[in-house]
Each structure stands twice: as structure tokens, then as C-alpha cells.
Amino acid sequence: MKLTKEEIKYIENYLIKNEVKFWDVRLELLDHIVSAIEDKIDNEGISFNEALLDVHHGFGNRIHNGYTYDLDFEKALHIDNKGFKKFTLKAQKEMGRQHRKRFWKTFPKYLMSFRFFIEILIVIGVVYNVHQQSPKTSAIIALIVCFVPEISKVFFGVFDRSNRRSLKMQMAVNLSSLYVCMSYLSMGIFNSYYEDAANKPYVYLTVTFVCLFPFARHGLATYKQIFKENQKEYKLMCS
């Protein structure tokens, strides 16, 4: 027996109420729960409510509060969501690992690309020439260059609907922002270390920022790739 649209909507709302907030996590859970309920109704002859409670319990969520075992359906369904929380956390961990793996796998190829070659030549050229005049300005320019990929993300889906409440995109943002955070951190370390120095060796800072640029730039390229995939999945879901 196929579930009705209303029943599927009910299951989706039940997942939202149980704090499964990411749509890309929810879509897998929804399909599993609907398939399991349809199967249980057909083969075990139980009702929709009984089947849903059964599946809810199967994900590791409690369906009683420890002392009252005969709670009514709605209460039993929302008394605990630890199973779903654990599910999301594990998915988050694996998603992060997947993104990192993709980043390092494509990194050598990206470094060899013509586009990157031109970009790094321009960055080094500008920073080197400015450094001859003013080392401090050169460090600032190198820092700005490191921040450009982060700012560019605004044009790649920050306001896109597919990005909202998507675990895949949340982890992609974390990955691509990592190297920008590192440049910020190195600036903090530099400032505290050379706080009292009369002539600060800005060249260290400049070199650090230029070295971080390829990572930050490839972080943006990976983010864009993941964004396009995610957008495609979202469109398929909404179609």
C-alpha cells in the first residue's frame, strides 16, 4: 500500500519536529521511513501509527519515558530524538571527511592549471612590487588576496535556497573558510610576537599569506563544485 501525500507530509513534519533540520539528511530519512511503513503495513498488517513508532524506535529513539510505557502516539513520537541527533552527527562527520578528501585529491591538479598559474603570478608580482615600496602595505594586500575567495562566496549561493539548511553546504563552507581563518590566526600570532618591535618584519606575514592563497583559492573552487551539485539535487527535490 502506497502512503498518501498527507501521510508523507506528516512524516516530513515529524522529522522537522524531531530536529532533523537539514533537508539533505531529511530526504534520505524520509524515503527510508516511508518505504519501511509501506512494507510493515503490507506484510505485518499493522497500522500507520504502529509502523511509524516501530521505525522511530529502529533509529535508536526511545518511545517511552522510562516509567510510563503506554504513552499516546504523539507523545511517544516526540519524547526522544537522540537516534536522529546521532544520525545527523555521524553524517556530518563523514560529509566533512568526504569534502576534505575531495579537496586534497583535486589540489595537485588545480595547482597545475593554467588559470591558477596566471592568478598566482599576478599575486606574487603585485605583492613583490608593493613590498619594495612598503612592506606593511604589501602584507595588507596579501591578506586581502587571501580573503577574496571568502568574499566571492557571496556570489556563489549564500542567498540560494538550496544552501539553506543543507548539511553538505555547511560542511563545504567550513572547509573553504579554514584557510582564511588560518591567515587571520597567523596575523594574530605575528602581532602578539612582534608587539614591541620597532621594525616589524612584515615579510614573514606577506610570505605566509601568499603561501595560504593557493589553499584558500582551491577551497573556493571546491566550494563552487559542491554548490553546483547541491543545487542540482535541490532542484530535483523541488521538481
Place this chain on the structure above:
Amino acid sequence: MYICNMSNSKLYKGSLNTIILKLLNEHDKMYGYEITQKVKVLTKGELNITEGALYPALHKLEAEGLLDVELAKVDNRLRKYYKLTETGTKETISKLNELAEYIKTMQKLVNPKLV
């Protein structure tokens, strides 16, 4: 990890990835619920993989690059199909050999007369 009718489910914990890889090797692509049902049928209900164990294992295999994901619209909802990658196919053969060796070793220990 498993809800298992057999006396010691801990014995099966380490084999979950191999079970998934083996099933996907025999089928072009499968979705989560289909995998749980297939295991149930093949083991005549003796082994029952819970949802809480299956999906983390699938996500882990996907992150390791052994599985690929394909999305398809089925009955007005999206279904996530898992299929083996090239690396996954190679890994399946190696994992199955590993498991066969393990069974052989255990057999030597438990029932030497049979070996």
C-alpha cells in the same frame, strides 16, 4: 549496532561493510531500506541490520570513495541509490578474501577436524 536474532551480534559488527559491499557488487544499485530487507531475506531473518547501523556505514563507505550516490525521484520523493565505484569493486574482492581467510582460520581453531 545490530538487532540480531543470533546469540552474539558482536561477532557480526566487523562484517557490516563487507556485507554492504557484497550486496552492491551483486546489484547495480540499491537504496538503504532495500539493503536491510535483502539481508533479512538472505539470512532468513537471522540478521537484521538496524537503521542506526546501516546509514553511518553507508556514509563512511561513500566518504572513503568506495560508493557513489545517485538521486532519483520515486513516488514524489527523492531516493538515494548507492552503487560501487571502481575502487569499491576492487575493495569488495579484497574484503571478501579477507573474510574467507578469517572464516578459515576460525574453522581451524574451532573445528580442526573439518579443515
